Amino acid sequence: MVDVLPNPDVRATTTLPVTLAAPVLYQNAALCAKENHRFQTIHRPHPIWGADLLYTGIGEPTERSAGRLRPPRCLHTMTASEKRSAWIVAILSGKRALVGGGSKGIGKACALELARLGADVTVVARNEGMLKEVVAELAGAGGSNHCYIVADFADPDALQTKVADHVEKVGPITILVNNTGGPPGGPILDATPDQLLQAISNHLICNQLIVQTLLPGMKSQGYGRIVNIISTSVIAPIKGLGVSNATRGAVANWGRTLAGELAPLGITVNNVLPGFTDTARLQSLFSAKAERTSKTLEEVQRNAIESIPMGRLGGAEEIGAVVAFLATPAASYVNGVNLPVDGGRTAVQ
Numbered sequence: 001m002v003d004v005l006p007n008p009d010v011r012a013t014t015t016l017p018v019t020l021a022a023p024v025l026y027q028n029a030a031l032c033a034k035e036n037h038r039f040q041t042i043h044r045p046h047p048i049w050g051a052d053l054l055y056t057g058i059g060e061p062t063e064r065s066a067g068r069l070r071p072p073r074c075l076h077t078m079t080a081s082e083k084r085s086a087w088i089v090a091i092l093s094g095k096r097a098l099v100g101g102g103s104k105g106i107g108k109a110c111a112l113e114l115a116r117l118g119a120d121v122t123v124v125a126r127n128e129g130m131l132k133e134v135v136a137e138l139a140g141a142g143g144s145n146h147c148y149i150v151a152d153f154a155d156p157d158a159l160q161t162k163v164a165d166h167v168e169k170v171g172p173i174t175i176l177v178n179n180t181g182g183p184p185g186g187p188i189l190d191a192t193p194d195q196l197l198q199a200i201s202n203h204l205i206c207n208q209l210i211v212q213t214l215l216p217g218m219k220s221q222g223y224g225r226i227v228n229i230i231s232t233s234v235i236a237p238i239k240g241l242g243v244s245n246a247t248r249g250a251v252a253n254w255g256r257t258l259a260g261e262l263a264p265l266g267i268t269v270n271n272v273l274p275g276f277t278d279t280a281r282l283q284s285l286f287s288a289k290a291e292r293t294s295k296t297l298e299e300v301q302r303n304a305i306e307s308i309p310m311g312r313l314g315g316a317e318e319i320g321a322v323v324a325f326l327a328t329p330a331a332s333y334v335n336g337v338n339l340p341v342d343g344g345r346t347a348v349q
């Protein structure tokens with residue numbers, strides 16, 4: 001959310017270090033165009049980048065620039081007078097994102113990070129109470145109009161209908177984070193056809209249906225970012241996660257195939273591969289492994305950490321930051337990649 005406040009006296013100032021990870025797009029956002037007065041964006045300290053993302057600007061909307069998106073510009077290339085007259089808004093302002101599995105863990109972290117960059121976010125999951133709590137939290141992070149959809153990825157048709165109805169209400173959604181709960185663990189030899197079909201349905205089929213539903217909106221807006229949350233098992237299978245390993249490979253190649261097909265439209269598709277990330281899912285996998293192997297939970301966790309060059313688990317917000325970057329205009333030429341975010345674990349395997 002860019003908070004619009006009448007503030008005639010503020011001069012444009014910033015201490016924002018302009019880095020690749022924190023590019024600044026300046027535009028006359030529709031929100032600001034509607035306000036026929038000077039405004040100030042509110043600075044919020046960013047938890048990862050340690051800097052204010054939003055820039056304090058001042059200016060009057062003009063007809064010439066109203067509603068028009070200008071090319072991305074870095075602050076350090078702007079003249080002082082440009083800085084004084086430009087409207088600086090969070091980079092994803094005016095864009096809506098849909099985040100699957102958005103009520104906790106990695107999905108919630110992605111939703112929060114996208115909101116911090118100004119996006120309006122719709123989170124999807126099964127537990128309505130948790131979704132409501134996340135939407136309340138998103139309101140404090142940024143963006144201006146957050147919503148949720150209660151849906152179960154076990155029912156792809158119902159999910160697609162709900163997403164389509166939502167688009168009717170809120171308009172085009174141009175950022176999609178494909179994410180849902182992972183399949184249960186176990187050796188692949190023990191997997192039943194139903195378990196395999198269920199996992200393929202929850203991950204591959206749901207992704208496909210959501211993309212097909214959102215694509216017309218991405219085309220109409222001339223903007224599209226699809227990020228698939230998968231797993232480092234795309235690079236090397238993880239012992240004891242048979243169904244997951246098999247499914248992740250399929251989803252990763254689906255994503256890269258789609259990347260080739262959508263590239264001519266300027267829509268990117270990328271796969272983010274989280275390593276051991278400290279969420280409820282990871283803790284339940286560790287507990288199951290401890291039970292299976294008669295080790296203590298601490299031992300299982302210690303063994304996992306020993307395999308990570310960084311010597312620690314990842315934080316969900318560290319996945320969210322990467323996903324949010326891929327959703328920005330700055331990532332326009334990153335397409336079809338499998339990007340591990342794993343503290344270097346797969347680099348040294």
Ligand SMILES: NC(=O)c1ccc[n+]([C@@H]2O[C@H](COP(=O)([O-])OP(=O)(O)OC[C@H]3O[C@@H](n4cnc5c(N)ncnc54)[C@H](OP(=O)(O)O)[C@@H]3O)[C@@H](O)[C@H]2O)c1
Binds near residue numbers: 105106154275282
């Ligand atoms: N954490 C890790 O270390 C790690 C590593 C690699 C890959 N991954 C993968 O990344 C994804 C997210 O992991 P996470 O750790 O964030 O998991 P998590 O903490 O368990 O969160 C899963 C999210 O998905 C939702 N969800 C689960 N099943 C669903 C269903 N059938 N329909 C709709 N929503 C559903 C959950 O909400 P509801 O229960 O309310 O529906 C929740 O919001 C998973 O696919 C996981 O396997 C995780």
